[in-house]
Amino acid sequence: MNRSRIGSIFGSALVSAILLGCGGTSDSTPAGASGNSSLTLSSISSQSTNQSVIKTVSISASSSDGDSLTYTLTSDPVAMVTGSVSGSTLTLIPGATYSGTATLTLKVSDGTNDISKSFSLIVAANDPLYQYQWHLNNFGQTNFAANPGTTSEDINVDSVISAGYTGSDVIVAVVDSGLEIAHEDLSANVVPGGSWDFVGGDTDPTNPASDGDHGTGVAGLIASAGWNGKGGRGVSPSASLKGFNLLVSTQSLSTVLSSLGGSSYSSDVDIFNQSYGTVNTESATISPSVEAQYLYGVTNLRNSKGAIYIKSSGNGFNGTCGSTGLSCQNANMDPWNSIPYNIVVGALTAKGKKSSYSTAGSSVWVSAPGGEDGDTAPAMMTTDQSGCTKGYVRTGGASTNTFNTVSGSSGHSENSNCNYATTFNGTSSAAPVTSGAVALMLEANPSLTWRDVKHILASTSDQVDASISTTHITINGMEYSAEPEWLTNTAGYKFHNYYGFGRVNVGAAITAAKAYTAGSLGTFSTSSWGASGTLNSSIPSNSATGLSSSLNISNSKTIEAIQVKVNLTHSFTGELAIELTSPSGTKSMLFNPLNVFHDASGLTNFILLSNAFYGESSSGNWTLTIVDTQASNTGTLTNWSIRTFGH
Amino acid sequence: MKLLLVVALTLVSASSCANVEITKGLSVEENPIVAQKAQESGIVFMSNADQYQLIAGGRAAKSSGLISGMTASQSQVQGKLLWEGTNDEFVLSISDHSASQQGTHALSSSSSYNQIAYNPRTGGIGVVTGQIIVSYTDSFDASLIAASFGIQLIDDFAHLNTAFYAVNAGQDIFIITNSLNQSGIVSSAEVEVIENFAIPN
Numbered sequence: 018m019n020r021s022r023i024g025s026i027f028g029s030a031l032v033s034a035i036l037l038g039c040g041g042t043s044d045s046t047p048a049g050a051s052g053n054s055s056l057t058l059s060s061i062s063s064q065s066t067n068q069s070v071i072k073t074v075s076i077s078a079s080s081s082d083g084d085s086l087t088y089t090l091t092s093d094p095v096a097m098v099t100g101s102v103s104g105s106t107l108t109l110i111p112g113a114t115y116s117g118t119a120t121l122t123l124k125v126s127d128g129t130n131d132i133s134k135s136f137s138l139i140v141a142a143n144d145p146l147y148q149y150q151w152h153l154n155n156f157g158q159t160n161f162a163a164n165p166g167t168t169s170e171d172i173n174v175d176s177v178i179s180a181g182y183t184g185s186d187v188i189v190a191v192v193d194s195g196l197e198i199a200h201e202d203l204s205a206n207v208v209p210g211g212s213w214d215f216v217g218g219d220t221d222p223t224n225p226a227s228d229g230d231h232g233t234g235v236a237g238l239i240a241s242a243g244w245n246g247k248g249g250r251g252v253s254p255s256a257s258l259k260g261f262n263l264l265v266s267t268q269s270l271s272t273v274l275s276s277l278g279g280s281s282y283s284s285d286v287d288i289f290n291q292s293y294g295t296v297n298t299e300s301a302t303i304s305p306s307v308e309a310q311y312l313y314g315v316t317n318l319r320n321s322k323g324a325i326y327i328k329s330s331g332n333g334f335n336g337t338c339g340s341t342g343l344s345c346q347n348a349n350m351d352p353w354n355s356i357p358y359n360i361v362v363g364a365l366t367a368k369g370k371k372s373s374y375s376t377a378g379s380s381v382w383v384s385a386p387g388g389e390d391g392d393t394a395p396a397m398m399t400t401d402q403s404g405c406t407k408g409y410v411r412t413g414g415a416s417t418n419t420f421n422t423v424s425g426s427s428g429h430s431e432n433s434n435c436n437y438a439t440t441f442n443g444t445s446s447a448a449p450v451t452s453g454a455v456a457l458m459l460e461a462n463p464s465l466t467w468r469d470v471k472h473i474l475a476s477t478s479d480q481v482d483a484s485i486s487t488t489h490i491t492i493n494g495m496e497y498s499a500e501p502e503w504l505t506n507t508a509g510y511k512f513h514n515y516y517g518f519g520r521v522n523v524g525a526a527i528t529a530a531k532a533y534t535a536g537s538l539g540t541f542s543t544s545s546w547g548a549s550g551t552l553n554s555s556i557p558s559n560s561a562t563g564l565s566s567s568l569n570i571s572n573s574k575t576i577e578a579i580q581v582k583v584n585l586t587h588s589f590t591g592e593l594a595i596e597l598t599s600p601s602g603t604k605s606m607l608f609n610p611l612n613v614f615h616d617a618s619g620l621t622n623f624i625l626l627s628n629a630f631y632g633e634s635s636s637g638n639w640t641l642t643i644v645d646t647q648a649s650n651t652g653t654l655t656n657w658s659i660r661t662f663g664h
Numbered sequence: 665m666k667l668l669l670v671v672a673l674t675l676v677s678a679s680s681c682a683n684v685e686i687t688k689g690l691s692v693e694e695n696p697i698v699a700q701k702a703q704e705s706g707i708v709f710m711s712n713a714d715q716y717q718l719i720a721g722g723r724a725a726k727s728s729g730l731i732s733g734m735t736a737s738q739s740q741v742q743g744k745l746l747w748e749g750t751n752d753e754f755v756l757s758i759s760d761h762s763a764s765q766q767g768t769h770a771l772s773s774s775s776s777y778n779q780i781a782y783n784p785r786t787g788g789i790g791v792v793t794g795q796i797i798v799s800y801t802d803s804f805d806a807s808l809i810a811a812s813f814g815i816q817l818i819d820d821f822a823h824l825n826t827a828f829y830a831v832n833a834g835q836d837i838f839i840i841t842n843s844l845n846q847s848g849i850v851s852s853a854e855v856e857v858i859e860n861f862a863i864p865n
Contacts, residue, residue, distance in 0.1 A: 193864065267791070267793050270828070271818060271828040280819075292864060296863065300785065300860070302713070306824055306826050310824060445865040
């Protein structure tokens, strides 16, 4: 781990004329007690902050003869608050576990005289379940599972929270199954009247189901209220929440468009969290109107800076494909993942590896904690439907660890009202963790465009599982790379189909966001489709070499995403691998073989997206390779086409 | 391919399936009842670039709650149950409640259930939402289209030139959609079918 936590935030701001923790003094004003100098220090009013969140205070001190000043801060209780002075700014740092009212005394000295002022600092209470939220601060806790995570395998957010970024004034929509707007740990952040219930036609999307509300769990990961003495903490604990219960509606196109920024109640949303996916079938399509809504959203919402669309990659790595070591479903099988306006997120365990279920593919942008089952390995601690008669934690419900167990009508001692669950997981969790991270980025730099956000995430995310090896299969006696290891493209970006550009590093992203000149990527453009024309080329069966076809792109742009559209016939499409190689030689596995597709009708206008070429030049020959990994079924490549997104 | 097609298929006699038992458990592709009842309706139409056949006696109900506006008694299947299946949270069923009893105009805004349609290409069954999706030109706004055809404007996404309509009781959604397409005042109109639902991850 190469991380810069708190030191990077304000280490450079410290000056040499600082003394800390040197004992207390009473409030006194001996200025000018000797000599002719006059030393002054203005009174400091009572202050307040949240636990572990830094507070800065302006002070005024001077020496009439220009002597350099030194400061000493003492606290009662002793050492619960430390601090430093730089110029006229006093920085107060509450201890990580301290809450209450501390009496602080600041003493200033010019070397001859000194003067002190006392004031109080109210430190608001902590969130009792925060200690289990390994995705925020991983110190190897188990979160009630049998096995712990690994220290520091988290999103590096605490330094950002300490610096005062909490997601304020950023609206995140939970497009999901519901949102319990009255939940004790969510209500403070819910936009009053801002949600929409497609079932009842009102503004309360609280899910009436008794067996758990997915959306309420998702919302907690984004913006459980902070420092209220209840539950855990969202990644962006002051972000504003709206809920659109698309998943329990009829899912008509109008509800989809409304949920994604097409209605008055959704047009002010900054970030749309989409912890859902379509069932992966060869026939799955995305309506052109949905794609148009995404384009409208990134073009027009947020005062034309573009809304941020964040989506889970899917939970389909395992399945009916057997133990191939390859993703049974591929992220590109969900046509919503193949839209470049979405930031597609894969899931990570508390040990910093791919979650067992996390759907892999070249359309993944980044990865974030999503956990495992909460039984053997840690899942996510988040909000649950209130009460012990409904929710994931309820009387008669299945419990996989002690926290989720309900005895009689009461929950675990730390969850007696059953308002929280510790077995939430999935890429459904990874997406809201990322949404919360982006909320912090937008607070740090509200001018960021949707492309700036993607760029910063790609540039600052951490490579995880760096030593993961290529997954090979044998085709007719030849070794074939069916899921490549981490690649470094010619623009210098590291990419892996499991992880995208890596795990979100909030500290690094905020640092980059603050320094970033918004809109500096240049004008975005989408090329027209470059088409191969009719090929009808036979795909060699059981051949690691496969069939290759090239297309030339003459227009040079810096790639932000690539889409390929394929038409082919094959009697068992899940046997096929589809690769794309860029003009500079970067190879991306668009569609891993031995996947769940089994249709005999081939692929029709099947669109695959790759982020692996980010930053490379578009001009030159692009080569598509189709590899049939098995002997029994045959097919032909009818045609293919390619288009680029970038600047 | 956005024009609505209303094609009269060869009707299968209702009596031909009178003794068919419930075939729950068979996949859609394996089940002869689905294709048979799809042909029986005689209604073929385009939606989202796919061709669908309305399934006679078919209906969809939410398994985790009733569709908005539907009462418990209304959700009960009428007639003898021939087939049951699911699509996401919808329980799909086909009964021998004949097409003539049900009528092809059932998809008005006052309907108490959703009908279902068969996709021969995918072998899947989609839920007919009861809405008409209209892509319109700048020459006619969504309200004017509603007034011209006597239909209800449900939602208008002017930034996409797309509007959603429902027909009134007594109106036939397929005839109205066909009329919209032939009118020349809209770019396209289609009866909405949802075959692939989003599910939580």
